[in-house]
Amino acid sequence: MIKTRIxxxxxxxxxxxxxxxxxxxxxxxxxxxxGLAAILVGENxxxxxxxxxxxxxxxxxxxxxxxxxxxxxxxTEELLQVIDQLNNTDEIDGILVQLPxxxxxxxxxxxxxxxxxxxxxxxxxxxxxxxxxxxxxLAPCTxxxxxxxxxxxxIPIKGAETVVVGRSNIVGKPIAxxxxxxxxxxTLCHSRTRDLAAVCRRADILVAAIGRxxxxxxxxxxxxxxxxxxxxxxxxxxxxxxxxFGEQSERIERIKKRGSTLVGDVHPQDPLxxxxxxxxxxxxxxxxxxxxxxxxxxxACLMRRTPKTTN
Numbered sequence: 001m002i003k004t005r006i007x008x009x010x011x012x013x014x015x016x017x018x019x020x021x022x023x024x025x026x027x028x029x030x031x032x033x034x035g036l037a038a039i040l041v042g043e044n045x046x047x048x049x050x051x052x053x054x055x056x057x058x059x060x061x062x063x064x065x066x067x068x069x070x071x072x073x074x075x076t077e078e079l080l081q082v083i084d085q086l087n088n089t090d091e092i093d094g095i096l097v098q099l100p101x102x103x104x105x106x107x108x109x110x111x112x113x114x115x116x117x118x119x120x121x122x123x124x125x126x127x128x129x130x131x132x133x134x135x136x137x138l139a140p141c142t143x144x145x146x147x148x149x150x151x152x153x154x155i156p157i158k159g160a161e162t163v164v165v166g167r168s169n170i171v172g173k174p175i176a177x178x179x180x181x182x183x184x185x186x187t188l189c190h191s192r193t194r195d196l197a198a199v200c201r202r203a204d205i206l207v208a209a210i211g212r213x214x215x216x217x218x219x220x221x222x223x224x225x226x227x228x229x230x231x232x233x234x235x236x237x238x239x240x241x242x243x244x245f246g247e248q249s250e251r252i253e254r255i256k257k258r259g260s261t262l263v264g265d266v267h268p269q270d271p272l273x274x275x276x277x278x279x280x281x282x283x284x285x286x287x288x289x290x291x292x293x294x295x296x297x298x299x300a301c302l303m304r305r306t307p308k309t310t311n
Contacts, residue, residue: 002224005277009287012149016291021061023298027306028062034301035064036094036120036293037086041079041105042072047098050290054096057290063297064091076106080113087115093304094120094297117304120296122174131174134181136303138296143175145288146207146228147182155205155226155277158183163200165189165216165265166209171230175207196220208265214244216266218274227278230285231265244268 024034036058040051051067058065068082079097086095095118101107116126122140130137150157162184166172176188189199191210200206200220206227208216213233221227235241238255244263245251254261264281271278279285 001273002276004272004275007149007153007226007228007277007279007284009145009149009279009284012145012152013287013291015152016145016148016288016295017057017061020291020295020298023302024061024063027298027301030306032301032305033062033064033091034094034298035066035092036096036297037066037068037089037092038096038098039068039070039079039082039086040098041070041074042102044098044100047100051098053290054293057294061294063294066092072102074102074105076104076109079105079110083110083113087113087118090305092118093301094118094293096121096293118300120293120300122296123169128169128174131177138300139178140170140174141289141292141296142171142230142285143178144296145292146175146230146285147178148292149228149279149285149288150205150226153277157205160184160204161187161202162205162207163187163189163203164207164209165196165200166207166211166230168209168211171209172207175209179205179207210265212265213263214265214267216270218267218270221271221274223274224276225274227266227271227275228285229264229266229279229281231263232281232286233263233265234260235263236260 038051038054040047055065055067086092095114097110111123114124116124119127119138122138127137131139162179164172164176167188167190176186180186187199189196193199197219201222203222203225206225209230211231213235236259238252241252241255245268251261262282
């Protein structure tokens with residue numbers, strides 16, 4: 001039986017923030033303070049928590065930050081006015097529009113209205129094009145964090161057989177491209193992939209980003225593979241908790257006390273003893289996203305306000 005290493009996201013996130021803090025100190029010597037603006041529309045509790053975490057991390061790193069909390073009745077036109085204001089505010093280097101947006105707002109138009117050089121989420125078509133062609137630009141935070149995790153944990157990417165399950169624009173497609181740019185052999189899977197388990201069993205590195213709780217089970221995992229679990233799914237019943245974690249797990253008590261607990265797209269027990277390494281949920285990839293957002297904001301400042309600087 002293989003001893004499975006648990007890849008703790010906190011350690012890598014702290015390393016990313018430490019490197020970013022050093023860049024901020026250097027920028028301050030030139031009189032520059034990187035700035036991030038976050039826009040929250042509506043009352044989504046998870047989004048509020050996430051935006052709050054971003055604000056606190058900005059404060060921790062001594063970055064300039066602004067948060068705009070708009071009502072759920074905000075129109076597309078009103079939101080575009082806020083973005084236009086921030087596009088033309090020099091001390092703001094990164095603009096983040098927290099998703100999901102209310103259904104009546106034109107998400108595509110909103111995301112494309114953010115200036116590409118301030119698009120720290122990497123969603124603008126110009127940045128997507130740069131990612132596809134391998135140019136320096138701003139790419140989505142979670143995929144960048146995954147690459148950083150693999151490198152800092154000395155997991156070889158070059159020549160590795162990698163499988164990504166999920167083809168979203170936020171995670172699946174960009175992580176596939178980043179792996180490709182790092183010389184991996186990449187297969188991008190989705191709901192219509194034939195014999196998905198067999199395809200996944202080829203993977204030296206398996207990235208699960210399908211948005212289905214505990215979907216990836218033992219039959220999907222090659223012995224010795226590295227499993228990167230991007231999923232964040234909430235389960236709310238004790239019965240489901242027992243099925244996934246066992247009767248004695250502290251997760252069962254969490255469901256009883258808080259009404260829910262989190263599980264990834266990978267079954268929490270099945271990789272143990274089979275995979276060589278796995279990211280936990282919570283405590284894995286999720287912690288990397290905010291750290292990488294700070295790094296993206298600093299890089300945006302470097303590229304936008306010190307044009308000759310490359311990263």
